[in-house]
Amino acid sequence: MTETTDTGNDDSKRRFMGLAIAMSQVDAWFAREVLPLEAVLMQFLRRNWRNRDEIPDLLQDIYVRVYEAAMKDIPQNIKPFVFQTARNLISNKVRHQQVVPIEAVADLELLNVAADEPSPDRILGARDELRRLQSALDALPRRAREAFLLRQIEGLSRREIAARMGVSEKTVRWHLNEGLRALADAFYSEPRHLKG
Numbered sequence: 001m002t003e004t005t006d007t008g009n010d011d012s013k014r015r016f017m018g019l020a021i022a023m024s025q026v027d028a029w030f031a032r033e034v035l036p037l038e039a040v041l042m043q044f045l046r047r048n049w050r051n052r053d054e055i056p057d058l059l060q061d062i063y064v065r066v067y068e069a070a071m072k073d074i075p076q077n078i079k080p081f082v083f084q085t086a087r088n089l090i091s092n093k094v095r096h097q098q099v100v101p102i103e104a105v106a107d108l109e110l111l112n113v114a115a116d117e118p119s120p121d122r123i124l125g126a127r128d129e130l131r132r133l134q135s136a137l138d139a140l141p142r143r144a145r146e147a148f149l150l151r152q153i154e155g156l157s158r159r160e161i162a163a164r165m166g167v168s169e170k171t172v173r174w175h176l177n178e179g180l181r182a183l184a185d186a187f188y189s190e191p192r193h194l195k196g
Contacts, residue, residue: 026070033078034066041086048090048155058093062086080160087155129187136186140179147172148179 041062045055065085075081137145143165150161158176162169 023071026067026074029070029074030063030067034063034082037079037082041082044083044086045090058086058089061089065089083160132186133183136183139186140182143167144175144178144182147175148183151176 038059041059042055045058046052049055049058062082062085066082069075069081069085137148140148146165147161150156150164151158156164158169158172161172165172
């Protein structure tokens with residue numbers, strides 16, 4: 001009787017063993033590096049998500065995404081990676097919530113309900129405000145504009161902005177104040193008339 005070896009079966013066992021080792025390494029990394037961030041991550045979620053009942057589910061979704069990414073390659077800068085994952089998840093959820101199902105639109109048409117569209121005056125006013133905002137932002141010094149956008153658009157803390165820009169938190173505060181003053185001047189100060 002001749003003995004046969006099943007090399008396909010051996011390869012499967014090796015792959016499984018390699019996966020098991022990788023999972024145990026990721027498990028240890030996750031417990032050591034990610035789970036200690038839970039308190040600050042929960043604080044971030046409470047600050048940025050209005051429905052408190054959904055926060056535990058969001059936290060689990062973040063953990064799943066971080067873990068799956070670590071299975072491919074363990075990130076070096078853990079805290080920024082985890083918080084960027086959280087920001088991306090929140091952005092995706094907000095975008096998803098803003099999508100109106102086609103059935104809802106069809107039902108409104110059946111009911112012959114008029115859409116609440118802004119008047120042409122409001123549209124022109126909003127466009128004018130956007131132009132003024134863009135002009136005010138364009139007029140800011142580069143670093144003040146960068147700090148302002150990181151704070152207002154990306155929602156970063158002063159500490160995170162300071163780390164990203166390579167400056168102190170005091171400098172970030174100064175840039176943010178400069179940006180706010182310039183925007184307040186653009187929107188709330190008396191228009192400057194040219195003297196002739």
